[in-house]
Amino acid sequence: MDITVLGAGVSGITTAIRLLESGFKVTILSRDMSPNTVSDVAAAWWYPFLAEPVEKTNKWSSETFYELIRLKNEENVDCITLRLGREYLKEKCELPGWSSEIPHFRILEDSEIINGYNFGWEIEAPVIEMNHYMPWLLAKFEKLGGFYELREFSSLQEVPGEIIVNCCGLGGRDLCNDRELRPVRGQVVYIKQDPGFGRFDQKPETLTYTIPRRDVTVLGGTAQKDDWEENIRPEDTETILSKCEELWPELNRDNIVGIAVGLRPSRYEVRLEEEMINGKRIIHNYGHGGAGVTLSWGCADEIVEMIKISMQI
Numbered sequence: 001m002d003i004t005v006l007g008a009g010v011s012g013i014t015t016a017i018r019l020l021e022s023g024f025k026v027t028i029l030s031r032d033m034s035p036n037t038v039s040d041v042a043a044a045w046w047y048p049f050l051a052e053p054v055e056k057t058n059k060w061s062s063e064t065f066y067e068l069i070r071l072k073n074e075e076n077v078d079c080i081t082l083r084l085g086r087e088y089l090k091e092k093c094e095l096p097g098w099s100s101e102i103p104h105f106r107i108l109e110d111s112e113i114i115n116g117y118n119f120g121w122e123i124e125a126p127v128i129e130m131n132h133y134m135p136w137l138l139a140k141f142e143k144l145g146g147f148y149e150l151r152e153f154s155s156l157q158e159v160p161g162e163i164i165v166n167c168c169g170l171g172g173r174d175l176c177n178d179r180e181l182r183p184v185r186g187q188v189v190y191i192k193q194d195p196g197f198g199r200f201d202q203k204p205e206t207l208t209y210t211i212p213r214r215d216v217t218v219l220g221g222t223a224q225k226d227d228w229e230e231n232i233r234p235e236d237t238e239t240i241l242s243k244c245e246e247l248w249p250e251l252n253r254d255n256i257v258g259i260a261v262g263l264r265p266s267r268y269e270v271r272l273e274e275e276m277i278n279g280k281r282i283i284h285n286y287g288h289g290g291a292g293v294t295l296s297w298g299c300a301d302e303i304v305e306m307i308k309i310s311m312q313i
């Protein structure tokens, strides 16, 4: 059975790997490859953010959490590190559903909560260095026997293959005429300084984060709906830095080494479902918003299961 995966972001390559591991012949066709996908810009902290529906994203994210740890421990993928991070909230709220699924989750003591906030928690979660992880994923895909080709499509009907897994990210707006799919623009700043632990305020209105990688810390962020601007905006850089300085006063602007922009493929819910178009079987896997890395392995496993069940394997 030949399967075509459309798209070579984190969703596409991860799904392609799982399909190859299940014995399918897989080709990735994509307009862009790493380092030119949105996935390459992801910060990327394991955290279910801006992605729905929660019942499903809780499951996909916890499956991905444990797969990332397995990759780090068993396949020595050293661009995945486990780091502590503290989420600060203005108001007390219900704990997220995934909080009971991960080994380290604790409510912050009053003395640990910074000025201007009233509640918070600490987790230990994977940080994924996408500049290394994307090439690693692609190398794994090729090692398993997968092929890829650069191709752009204007319609899903043009895509060859018996089954097509559609991981086209924001491309689904035109390819699937999906007006529910919209960009949520994110700008990040890279700084050569380590905050010790990550600091977060993940409310979209006040979005602030410091995500420590081994070499740089990723500072964010912006979550600008319907904003297609892919160029860096100096005023956004300033906003990001001032917000991060609130959470991390020791931040030193002299250590800034880069800035990047990406458009999150946001949708009211992740589109993971099957559709028949002119007798062609399409399985959609797009619309992961701000959590495409966090959901990647869980979504990939679900797609493999869908295909196996329908083929009675």
Ligand SMILES: Cc1cc2nc3c(=O)[nH]c(=O)nc-3n(C[C@H](O)[C@H](O)[C@H](O)COP(=O)(O)OP(=O)(O)OC[C@H]3O[C@@H](n4cnc5c(N)ncnc54)[C@H](O)[C@@H]3O)c2cc1C
Pocket (backbone or CB within 6 Å): 006, 007, 008, 009, 010, 011, 012, 029, 030, 031, 032, 033, 037, 038, 039, 040, 041, 042, 043, 044, 045, 046, 047, 151, 152, 153, 154, 167, 168, 169, 170, 171, 172, 175, 185, 186, 187, 188, 220, 221, 261, 262, 263, 264, 265, 285, 286, 287, 288, 289, 290, 291, 292, 293, 294, 295
């Ligand atoms: C600033 C920022 C920070 C983020 N931080 C995090 C984080 O901390 N944790 C996290 O989990 N997520 C994070 N994200 C979200 C994450 O980056 C996305 O959810 C994820 O990258 C989506 O991956 P994808 O593979 O679905 O899409 P993409 O990476 O966009 O890949 C889509 C692929 O489809 C191809 N394609 C599209 N249209 C066509 C076409 N017509 N023909 C052929 N090919 C096509 C593209 O070329 C590309 O290869 C962040 C995003 C941004 C912008």
